[in-house]
Amino acid sequence: MDALTGLGVLEYVWLAPLIPLLCFVIAGFFGNRTPQGGGYIAIFGALAAFVVALLASYEYVMSDAYSAGEAFVRDLEWLVFGDYALNFGVYIDSLSCIMMLFASFISLLIFIYSVGYMDGEGKKKRRYYAEVSLFLTGMLGLVVSSNYLQMFIFWEIMGLCSYLLIGFWGFDHPEGDEATENAASAAKKAFLVTRLGDVCLLAGLFILLHMFGTLDYEGMFMQAKIDAVVAANPVKFPVAMALVFGGAIGKSAQFPLHDWLPDAMAGPTTVSALIHAATMVKGGVFLVARSFPLFVQSADVMLFVAIIGGVTAVFTATMALNNMNIKRVLAYSTLSQLGYMVLSLGAGGYLVAMGMETGNAELIGLGVLGYSAGVFHMVNHAFFKALLFLGSGSVIHSTGTEDMRLMGGLGKKMKITSITMLLGSLSIAGFPFFSGFWSKDLVLETALAPASHGLGAEHWFTLLFALGMITAFMTAFYMFRMWFLTFAGKPRERAVLSHGESPKSMTMPLVILSIFAVGSGLAIFANFLCHAAQSLEVGMRWIMDAGRVGINEHVYDGIAVVKHMFGNVWTYVAIALTLVGMAIAHAVYAKRKFEPEAFRIENKGRLYKLVANRYYAPEIYNQISWKLGAGVAKAVDLTDRKVVDGAVNGIANAIIGAGDAVSMSQTGYVRNYAGVVVLGVVVLAVVFVLAFALTGGI
């Protein structure tokens, strides 16, 4: 190869997670001795990680391995026990590169933004910058890991950082409404709810280790091995994959473990943007994408994945419709968009599975397109949602409240924020030619494909497609409701007090992100879908080979995909729904043609209450944890105290009692002792004499 590809950075790609780790240590110990409490150290770490990721990705894409569909793998042996060997290393394919690039780039922008946003936090800044650096280590480590166990370690590091950063303000949240008052309990909830998923994931990994004998991606994603394992474990394998998906449900906040994410908004807005919108919550989607070669072996699991995704998308979007907290609206929309990604991967995987079953190459091609669409939406969403969160942070910074009822009319005071947020809203709503439009449309198309190809489960996929369409409409409505409430109309209480546009360190990342939010969708013309599918080329080449004809038609040419998209009537229906949603939001919240209060009936409408109370999901969580969790805990406590402690204390008491009884023989009278000695001698003598007499001498 030529000189440029011989950079040699790829060999050192482990530096990408390692540099932020060093920054974590340095900022953690010496942050307060540097300006901005270690902020510049964290920015340096993210910048260095981004540069490493960029150079390594470039080198990999230019290498022969990339075009040959091989991953770049380097492993160190870590633990060997019995027949199992666990490694520690890097596994680079196109999915790792994509994740690495957008995670480090968005982190860099958010860290720069933090310098402005967290300026007033004083000594706490050291903790903040140390923790976000550690988080970046977790995210980058997750995507470059070479096996499931290593991935799980970084997965947990991210969970820990999420917990620490949600609870950053502890018990005194500066702008808390009644729900975010207690950041500490929100952090605890996030930690415990995701832990439920993590336990499932760990159980799934144990079963996988048992079945495959290894957890290395390279060792697992092999045709002979997968076929043998699937044939030998017709029940265990789908169960293991469902458990692995359980981890994704927790991390990516899918129904029914979705409820921690809205509460997680109690953390600083930068944390919401970084962890709870752009990167960590993508971890679950990444897990499904990474395990795609395993998932597609079971059509049932893929159908389950798609249903969870579709249900989450529509279910959480409804909660964004009437929420008045600007960050909560964005949190619900994050949930909804994550549902889209999971739906896309699930439907795509279902298509691949059915294509393998029926030997239909076109279905495999469509399924791979669904996979690419999911990854595409993940990247686009990272940009526009990070932008929207940072924009909302800018508004909160300026007005000092998260309640949209107190805002309004900020468009004049905060020009850059309002325009960039408008671009982000257009993008997420799927306005034509903005980035969200391309990927969302592909997702919907994938969801419809199993139904229109007359596979099993048509009614499910028809339903999921309809839910996706409704979600698209609701997305457009609630995003513009948020935008009009915040930036249009007359200034209300807190908007009047707003001190205008935020500092440059905050607006600069907004502008950069808005460029990506508008333009990242154009990557489809740069064969993004083909690059994303390269990861499958690495992981399931034999399936890809079987579907080569279909893939050529559907994925390998962005122009063809776009042409196909505009030849599809549903694309225009989706656009129309988006425009209608925007128009309704405009009529209600900007022109006030309808009074939104009219639908609300003094906050007492049953439906309104149901949605405002988040379908009573927090209540259900509480009931389950009180009734079931506390019951189990009490039983365990009782067993511990009565059975385990009882046995230990009983034995100890028996020994003490026996000791007391025997010690009574120590009378202290010398003559007693002498008597006992004499008695002993006499007994011995008698025994010996009898023994001699009976055995007849020595």
Next chain:
Amino acid sequence: MIPIELVLGFSAALFAVGLYGILTTRRGLVALMCVEIMLNAANINLVAFSAYSGDALGQAFAIFTIAIAAAEVAVGIALMLNAYKTKGTTDIDELTSMRW
């Protein structure tokens, strides 16, 4: 030569005297003396068997025993002296502070 049975009988009698004394007396010094008597009974046995078997080793053993008995008496009397100093008595039934 004196038959060995007589010598052994004498030593057994001497041992029994010592044993009886130790089991009945309450006076510390007397108990010590009784221990000495029992030791000397053992010495007689050692000397007697040595003489009858023609091996001098037993007599050498007896000498050692006497030396050790002397040391033991020295320690025992020192104990009694200190017991008398602290407790004001050498009555071994009174000296029971080491029981349970």
